Amino acid sequence: MSRTLDEVLFSDPNPKVEAVLRVVSVAVAVVILGSVAAIVFRFHAAGQFELRLWEYFAWPTTWAFLAKGLLGTLASAATAAVIALVLGLVLVLGRLSRSRLARWPATAVVEFLRGVPTLLLIYVCFLVLPSAGIKLSTYWMLTLPVGLSAAAVVAEVYRAGVLAVPRGQTDAARSVGMSEAQVFFLIVFPQALRYIVPALVAQLVIVVKDTTFGYVVTYGELMQNAKVLVANYHALVPVYLVTAVLYCLVNYGISRVSQRLGRARRSRASA
Amino acid sequence: MDSVLRLWANYGPAFGQALLLTWKLTAISFVAGFALGVVVTVARLLPLPPLRFILTGYVEIFRNIPSAALLIFIVFALPDLNVLIDYEPSVILTLVLVCSAFTADYLRAGINTVGGGQVEAARSLGMRPMRIISTVVLPQALRAVVQPMTSLLIALMLSTSLASQVPFPGKELTTLVAKIANDSAAGMAAFAVAAAMYVISGLLIAWAGATLEKKVRILR
Numbered sequence: 001m002s003r004t005l006d007e008v009l010f011s012d013p014n015p016k017v018e019a020v021l022r023v024v025s026v027a028v029a030v031v032i033l034g035s036v037a038a039i040v041f042r043f044h045a046a047g048q049f050e051l052r053l054w055e056y057f058a059w060p061t062t063w064a065f066l067a068k069g070l071l072g073t074l075a076s077a078a079t080a081a082v083i084a085l086v087l088g089l090v091l092v093l094g095r096l097s098r099s100r101l102a103r104w105p106a107t108a109v110v111e112f113l114r115g116v117p118t119l120l121l122i123y124v125c126f127l128v129l130p131s132a133g134i135k136l137s138t139y140w141m142l143t144l145p146v147g148l149s150a151a152a153v154v155a156e157v158y159r160a161g162v163l164a165v166p167r168g169q170t171d172a173a174r175s176v177g178m179s180e181a182q183v184f185f186l187i188v189f190p191q192a193l194r195y196i197v198p199a200l201v202a203q204l205v206i207v208v209k210d211t212t213f214g215y216v217v218t219y220g221e222l223m224q225n226a227k228v229l230v231a232n233y234h235a236l237v238p239v240y241l242v243t244a245v246l247y248c249l250v251n252y253g254i255s256r257v258s259q260r261l262g263r264a265r266r267s268r269a270s271a
Numbered sequence: 272m273d274s275v276l277r278l279w280a281n282y283g284p285a286f287g288q289a290l291l292l293t294w295k296l297t298a299i300s301f302v303a304g305f306a307l308g309v310v311v312t313v314a315r316l317l318p319l320p321p322l323r324f325i326l327t328g329y330v331e332i333f334r335n336i337p338s339a340a341l342l343i344f345i346v347f348a349l350p351d352l353n354v355l356i357d358y359e360p361s362v363i364l365t366l367v368l369v370c371s372a373f374t375a376d377y378l379r380a381g382i383n384t385v386g387g388g389q390v391e392a393a394r395s396l397g398m399r400p401m402r403i404i405s406t407v408v409l410p411q412a413l414r415a416v417v418q419p420m421t422s423l424l425i426a427l428m429l430s431t432s433l434a435s436q437v438p439f440p441g442k443e444l445t446t447l448v449a450k451i452a453n454d455s456a457a458g459m460a461a462f463a464v465a466a467a468m469y470v471i472s473g474l475l476i477a478w479a480g481a482t483l484e485k486k487v488r489i490l491r
Contacts, residue, residue: 005383005385006318008390008394009390009394009408010317010318025321025322028322029321032325042353043352048351112466115466115469116429116469116470117431117445117469118432119433120444120462120466123435123452123462124448127449128458210337212340213339223343240347241348243340244340247337247340248331252335
């Protein structure tokens with residue numbers, strides 16, 4: 001298909017229609033700019049442009065503090081991702097196992113971790129485990145639940161990848177005398193990985209989003225450090241706005257990488 | 272088991288109410304978010320560059336912002352701009368915005384599964400673009416996205432736990448567990464009950480989604 005759907009939908013040889021569309025476009029642009037102006041005016045009317053609410057953004061210490069928070073976010077997210085990738089592999093091996101003794105518990109663990117909110121798991125680590133005598137650091141109170149939640153999803157992603165590998169590959173590998181472990185780790189899994197790398201990278205976005213709950217356990221990630229800045233400068237709107245932009249940029253970046261990997265794979269497949 | 276029974280005696284009705292509130296928040300956010308997502312998707316198809324630009328920005332922002340950050344902005348920062356929204360509507364608004372962005376994203380992918388030839392055929396029959404969208408493109412796109420929408424609905428249900436971050440009087444499941452864990456030693460049992468309720472709700476949604484998917488699937 002050479003033309004995109006919307007080109008086909010609205011292509012019109014009639015110059016009158018084109019002219020009308022141009023006028024409507026301009027009108028829409030005016031409405032949008034008007035809304036932006038109204039928001040800016042709202043900021044002004046609420047006194048949100050006062051210098052004291054913004055001047056600390058000119059200080060390197062503010063950015064250093066936010067950067068430290070972002071580093072905390074990334075540290076927690078990276079560890080959670082490793083937990084998810086490793087535990088997800090263990091869980092998918094269980095789910096695909098031929099032994100019921102491995103399959104049922106693995107399935108139960110996946111359904112449980114997938115079906116429970118990350119925030120609830122965080123509360124368990126934060127409020128419940130200490131009363132049972134288990135004390136985790138704030139880092140693990142955040143990272144462990146986020147990693148466990150992601151592990152269940154990653155296990156499902158692995159499974160989809162493994163099931164997408166043609167059966168003939170497994171049969172061929174078995175027929176040359178490979179052991180079950182060799183078949184999985186040398187033949188099936190590497191091919192499955194190629195299908196699912198974009199989905200795994202996309203999963204990172206969810207991990208980064210989940211680490212936002214660091215402020216619940218006062219782990220120094222971006223949101224928690226933003227809260228500290230808010231308390232220091234009494235500037236809720238500017239700090240939370242800047243924080244939101246930072247989160248969006250990081251996650252948008254990850255999404256783009258994932259899309260690019262997906263496209264690269266598809267074009268290689270079609271070549 | 273004993274502790275679960277004792278917990279049920281003390282907090283049974285509270286758990287029933289919490290589950291209902293969780294379902295209510297989920298249902299309202301999903302219906303509104305889905306409707307808004309469809310509107311955004313259709314508006315993004317219109318040949319109006321400024322509208323496309325702003326809506327693409329809308330989708331990217333609410334797809335990538337953490338819901339917790341969005342909720343905190345709505346609840347704690349907006350009052351500084353003289354926009355005061357009550358706690359429960361704030362939670363719903365957060366979930367609606369996020370749900371609509373993901374809906375728009377999935378529907379867009381669903382629309383891409385509709386062949387351009389069908390649109391050209393409809394046009395050659397003299398159908399207007401908006402009519403083509405509503406009778407040819409959207410129905411097929413909606414049928415193609417049942418699976419991701421089911422996952423989105425489950426994710427949305429889990430996200431209602433965000434309500435535990437704001438002090439509104441109603442208690443959904445996560446708030447209730449946090450409260451019980453604070454008040455008594457029954458935290459673990461409370462967690463087990465709430466987790467079971469979440470998991471079962473999720474499995475029900477997944478089952479309903481799979482049934483619907485089987486009914487409406489388009490074999491290509």
